[in-house]
Amino acid sequence: xxxxxxxxxxxxxxxxxxxLSPSDAADRLRTLPFxxxxxxxxxxxxxxxxxxxEVVLAEGKTAQQAVAAGCAILERAGCxxxxxxxxxxxxxxxAAIPDLRRHPPSTALSVDRRPPRTPRSGVVxxxxxxxxxxxxxxxxxxxxxxxxxxxxxxxxxxxxxxxVLAETEALRKANVIVVVAGMDGAxxxxxxxxxxxxxxxxxxxxxxxxxxxxxxxxxxxxxxxATGVSVVNIDNGFGAGYIAALINEQAWxxxxxxxxx
Numbered sequence: 001x002x003x004x005x006x007x008x009x010x011x012x013x014x015x016x017x018x019x020l021s022p023s024d025a026a027d028r029l030r031t032l033p034f035x036x037x038x039x040x041x042x043x044x045x046x047x048x049x050x051x052x053x054e055v056v057l058a059e060g061k062t063a064q065q066a067v068a069a070g071c072a073i074l075e076r077a078g079c080x081x082x083x084x085x086x087x088x089x090x091x092x093x094x095a096a097i098p099d100l101r102r103h104p105p106s107t108a109l110s111v112d113r114r115p116p117r118t119p120r121s122g123v124v125x126x127x128x129x130x131x132x133x134x135x136x137x138x139x140x141x142x143x144x145x146x147x148x149x150x151x152x153x154x155x156x157x158x159x160x161x162x163x164v165l166a167e168t169e170a171l172r173k174a175n176v177i178v179v180v181a182g183m184d185g186a187x188x189x190x191x192x193x194x195x196x197x198x199x200x201x202x203x204x205x206x207x208x209x210x211x212x213x214x215x216x217x218x219x220x221x222x223x224x225x226a227t228g229v230s231v232v233n234i235d236n237g238f239g240a241g242y243i244a245a246l247i248n249e250q251a252w253x254x255x256x257x258x259x260x261x
Contacts, residue, residue, distance in 0.1 A: 051146050051246070053077035055238065058107075059084035063092035071096055079112040081145050083138060083238050106137035106237065110145050119149035122175035122248045124197075125241075126164070128157035128187045131206040132180045138237030139178050139202070139244070146245035158186045164194075171195045175251035178240045182206030185217025192226035198247060201231045202240045 011028060014020040020028075033043075043054045053073050058066045066082065066089045074080040074097060082093060082100075085107045093109060094100050100111045123143050127136045133154065140150040153171070156164040164171075164187070171177060172195045180202040181187040188201035201224070203217035210216060214234035221231045232239040 051249075052081065052242075053079065056080070056082040057084055058082050058086065058089045061089070063089045067092050067096045074111065074113070078114040079145060080110060081142065081238075082109045083107065085109055103137045103141040106134045106141065108138045108141045108238070110141050112145055117147055119144070119147055120248055120252050121149045121151075122251055123148050123178070123244050124151045124153060124171060124174040124176075125178040125180065125244075126153040126156055126167070126171070126187070126191060127179070128181035128183065129155055129206070132182060132204050135180045135202055135204050135235055135237040139180070139241035140237075142238050142241030143245045143248075146242070146249075148245045148248050156187070157181065157183070158190055161190070164190060168194050171197070176200065176244045176247040178202060178244050180204060180237070180240075182214065182217055183211060185220035188221050188229050188231075189224045189226040192224065192229045196228070199226075199229045200240045200243055201229050202236060203231070203234050205235055 011020070011025055015022060015025045053076065056066060056069050056073065061069070066085065070080050070082055070093055080097070080100075082089075085093065090102065090107070090109060097111055099113075100109050102109050125136050125139055125143075127133065136152065136154065140152065143150050151170065151174070153164075153167045156167060158164070171191060174195065174197045177191055177195065177197050178200045179188040179191050182204035183206065185201070185203050188199050192199040201221040203214045203221055205211075205214040207214075207216065218231065218234055221229065224231075230243075232243070
């Protein structure tokens with residue numbers, strides 16, 4: 001069970017200390033597995049099974065829906081990550097959650113009210129160009145909420161190969177590397193050829209017509225010649241950051257105990 005998966009334990013401890021009545025605890029237990037908001041069923045048990053609580057994908061939601069879901073998750077879990085928020089939704093969330101933090105130029109927002117822990121180093125995020133920074137920051141925000149510090153190596157695309165070669169030492173010290181690139185998508189193969197660390201490749205939708213909004217770099221990355229490259233979906237900084245944090249956690253702590261609760 002993750003560090004964040006202690007909701008039930010905390011609830012029982014509050015009852016034992018007399019801070020919460022048994023009837024109030026019973027009410028909370030009814031919504032611990034999931035909470036029906038009418039338009040969504042929030043998976044409050046996600047934080048028990050996983051590292052983070054449910055993440056709010058704001059795209060396709062109204063501002064009212066995003067705020068309702070975000071506030072309910074934050075109340076239960078003590079942290080919140082929202083991705084792909086429009087300006088309207090971002091402002092509505094900030095009005096409801098004043099300590100919410102933006103991660104420009106991405107459209108991700110986050111807040112963490114849990115007790116602080118020392119961030120774990122070892123995650124590097126490298127990007128081909130400035131146009132990729134929105135995806136970089138979505139990945140970095142995800143890692144940070146999961147307790148992992150990110151070293152950014154930006155604008156090291158293969159058009160100037162000397163730029164990435166100059167960062168070889170930093171790349172080789174990493175436990176895991178996220179590589180974000182559009183256009184031809186060649187950067188992950190180059191990075192994987194310089195280091196033994198696992199590389200998580202993120203194709204972006206940046207580029208001219210024949211890039212097909214990220215399809216061209218996606219296919220390049222899937223056909224990487226270098227070993228140790230895995231690929232997530234186009235522009236999926238969240239997915240890449242999540243996987244990177246899981247890998248880095250195991251590099252620090254070892255694999256999870258399958259017999260744990």
